[in-house]
Amino acid sequence: MKKIAVTRPKVFLPATIEYLRSKGLEPVPVPMMEMVPRKDGGVEAFISRLNSGDVDTVILTSQNGVRFIMEQAGDANEFIDKLNSVDVLAIGPKTNKVLAEFGIKADRMPSTFSSEGIVKEFCFHLAGKKVEVLRSNQGNPILITGLTEKGAIVKETIIYDIVPLSGREQEGFVREAISGDIDAFTFTSTMTAKSLLMMGESMGMLNELKAAINSKKVAVIGNPTADFLIKNGIRVDVVPEKFTFEDMIEELEKVL
Structure with missing residues (x-):
């Protein structure tokens, strides 16, 4: 064996x-390595932008990010309703599965489960959109730079830190x-x-x-x-x- x-x-x-x-x-x-939820006010600031209607698209890059953000979401039902009112992108099937478990519908998922896949497949669709990226501190920088270069208005929120x-x-x-x-x-x-x-x-x-x-x-x-x-x-x-x-x-x- x-x-x-x-x-x-x-x-x-x-x-x-x-x-x-x-x-x-x-x-x-x-x-x-281990994953440690970050509590620096970033999640609260994202939720405030979401509640105020200042978000077009939310990108969630991992199942861990989904779980950590739900832990900090406060009124979970209201948060889920708000997420379902905007465009949600999941980076892969496991992230999509966890979103579904919380009652959140992912509108799109790249065929290649990576930051590169999102940029390649959706960058033109996201041009001019207010895009929120929710992920770890070790996220691939190409996601932010690639979308920004194609005209998206991107805000990144670090949900959790990955530490050795x-x-x-x-x-x-x-x-x-x-x-x-x-x-x-x-x-x-x-x-x-x-x-x-x-x-x-x-x-x-x-x-x-x-x-x-x-x-x-x-x-x-x-x-x-x-x-x-x-x-x-x-x-x-x-x-x-x-x-x-x-x-x-x-x-x-x-x-x-």
Whole structure:
């Protein structure tokens, strides 16, 4: 049974472990980052603009962003009604699913589940529109610059911060990786990759860690994650066309 390293946040690990085992794979889970809701008044300012009718389109880039903003929405029913009165874009099916669970209808979703996909497919439709982007502090800058360059009036609200994790669990994972006992490494974001390399560097084992990863298979979600790893001397074997964990694993199985 192939061992697959999973570096996702802890909230996703139970479902991820179950999914990998259903595929006949053995998960090696370690959270390399966590998501912390930001409470700096940004959400309140967005809701005020929404309530005043100063919003044409809302872009939600992750299921986490949806959940965090609902936690801060106050009168949830009123907020949902207001969102449903404007144009809502979801970046992928999982974000769309969580929106639907709250009774929010996404009007559009790019065929490529990424910031690049939104810019490529909807930039001309959004020209001249007041667009609100709700996402993490690690969002791809191309979403803001791409829409702005095409004439959209964009405001970005950071809903939550992505922060690296370091501790005994992460140290133990680095040592296991270096031992060569893992068959493939998966990274669902740039921060999961960056956090792992930071952990290796802090332990004085960065070169050994990179060599261990390069001796196995590497699968990532998103071109920014792939670019980061390549720039840091790590080969990338799989970048799925659709940016979901399931698609990444299906592509990874083909090269294992």
